[in-house]
Amino acid sequence: MPDDHNQPRPPTGNTASAKPLSRFAPVGIILLGLALGYALGLQNYLNLGFLAEQRQVLRAYVDANTAWSALIFVSVYIVAVAFSFPVASILTIFGGFLFGWLAGGALVAVGATAGASILFLATRSAFGSFLQHRVDGVVRKLADGFRENAFGYLFVIRLAPVFPFFVVNIAAALFDISLGRFVAATFFGILPGTFAYAYLGQGVDSVLVAAQEAGREARISDLVTRDITLAFFALAVVALIPTVVRQIRRRRIGS
Structure with a gap:
């Protein structure tokens, strides 16, 4: 008779349920980190008011510890984006102010892409191809089209930041886009806006001083003009043209 002790045993109920929950x-870690960050009041340090008060101290520290400061800045950016703190624009302005538009923009591009990828992977781990298996009709076609042309669509969305940065990171995971396309579209898509905001940050000192003299806190709207916003949209429209043309050609061939 076979030895019962050597026979494989079916998984217990706890093991079966642990895998889906894991x-x-x-x-869960991201949500906990976001709540903890707000509880600790980190949002009070990620605004133009704090930059106005501490700009001389921060710049002196960066000048004395450039490499270490760059590492800290990138780490903070990664954590902020991964935990969905809505401070991407502010931090980019910080980067331009502290490191200059070129170095600051490069650091932001690396930090933003890394943080976005962490959030993307966390969301995909939890929900996977959520839309692919649970929707039908027009939404299903939209999901399939988005997945097939992931780089083009994501690239356009990144060029014109109509939607919050963290929303796009989460939505991309729900549409079941590959990590490679997500990273490439994010990195290259955010470059124009990143360097534009870093350039604004490089000249933010005069804006901060003017706001202080006026007895109010500086706002991003003091830096971002209507012309810059329109330029982002125009750039996105131009980038979208090849994708639209490709879709039209496919439909004509299919018909």
Whole structure:
């Protein structure tokens, strides 16, 4: 008779349920980190008011510890984006002010892409191809089209930041886009806006001084003009043209 002790045993109920639940752990950590960050009041240090008060101290520290400061800045940017703190624009302005538009923009591009990828992977781990298996009709076609042309669509969305940065990171995971396309579209798509905001940050000192003299806190709207916003949209429209043309050609061939 076979030895019962050597026979494989079916998994217990706890093991079977642990695997599905474990996929939500990364999202749970992100939500916990976001709540903890707000509880600690980190949002009070990620605004133009704090930059106005501490700009001389921060710049002196960066000048004395450039490499270490760059590492700290990138790390903070990664954590902020990964935990979905809505401070991407502010931090980019910080980067331009502290490191100059070129170095600051490069640091932001690396930090933003890394942080976005972490959030993307966490969301995909929890929900996977959520839309692919649970929707039908027009939404299903939209999901399939988005997935097939992931780089083009994501690139355009990144060029014209109509939607919050963290929303795009989460939505891309729900559309079941590959990590490679997500990273490439994010990195190259955010470059124009990143360097534009870093350039604004490089000259933010005069804006901060003017706001202080006026007895109010500086706002991003003091830096971002209507012309810059329109330029972002125009750039996105131009980038979208090849994708639209490709879709039209496919439909004509299919018909």
